[in-house]
Amino acid sequence: MVRLRASLLALSLALCSLPLAxxxxxxxxxxxxxxxxxxxxxxxxxxxxMEMLGGELENSGQLIFRAPDYLRKEQRRPQPLVLEIEADEARILREGRETRAIALSSQPQLAALIGALRATLAGDADALRARYEADLRGDQDDWTLTLTPRAGTRSGRIEQLRMHGSQARVRRVRIDETGDNWTLLELGPPETGRQSSD
Incomplete structure (x- = not known):
């Protein structure tokens, strides 16, 4: 019986480590x-x-996520800017200026986007489903996760979010808003994989 339990445990662990395929x-x-x-x-x-501008705005830099809810967006171009988010607080840091702090709960559109990204990167299915209808299509190497805000949730002008990825990596996030407004976030390969946080 002990040997059977050990075999079943080994099998369970092996199944957990199998690739998604x-x-x-x-x-x-x-x-x-x-x-x-x-x-x-x-x-x-x-x-x-942005429809009212009749054009597109671009910025680039680095995104840092630390489980379960720390997110830091370091914009390097066109001008340096840091957006740091932890729990319900967002802080905007610009060199030579006073740090500005805002509550995510007062910014439903930003909260919806950050909430979806943090829940996905943290692997929190319950948090994701609490705010969105989730539809996952594809296979391990090319999947698309479509998130539609649930009725009654505060999501600002967001109509839908679509995440594209491979394995446990998000490659692209598109946010469609009301009117002809959208945001596309393209993500490169992580410089740091699994680490222990301080």
Whole structure:
């Protein structure tokens, strides 16, 4: 009996470590892979299309995530700027200026976007489903997660978020808003994989 239990335990552990291709792709399995990563550093490029401007705005830099809810966006171009988010507080830091702090709860659109990104990177399926209808399509090497705000949730002008990725990596996030407004966030490979956070 002891040997059988040991065999079953070994089998269970082996199944947990199998790549996603060995089992059906589902949200819980995908997010469990994200949850294994304590910290990520990603290069990013953000493109925003705003209907009233009739054009696009771009910025780029580095995105840092530390589980469970710390997110830091270090904009390097066109001008240095840091957006640091932890729990419900967002801080905007500009060189030579006083730090500005805002509550995410007072900015529903920003809160919806940050909430979706943090829940995905932290591997928190419950937090994701609390605010969004989630539809996952594709396979381990090319998946698309479509998030539609649930009725009654405060999401500002956001109509839908679409994340594209491979394995436990988000490659691209597109946020569609009301009107002809959208934001595209393209993410490069992480410079730091699994780490233990301080």
């Amino acid at each position: 060995a089992a059906e792709l589902n949200l819980e399995r995908l997010l469990a892979r994200f949850a294994e990563q304590a910290e990520l550093r990603l290069d990013y490029r953000e493109t925003r299309h």
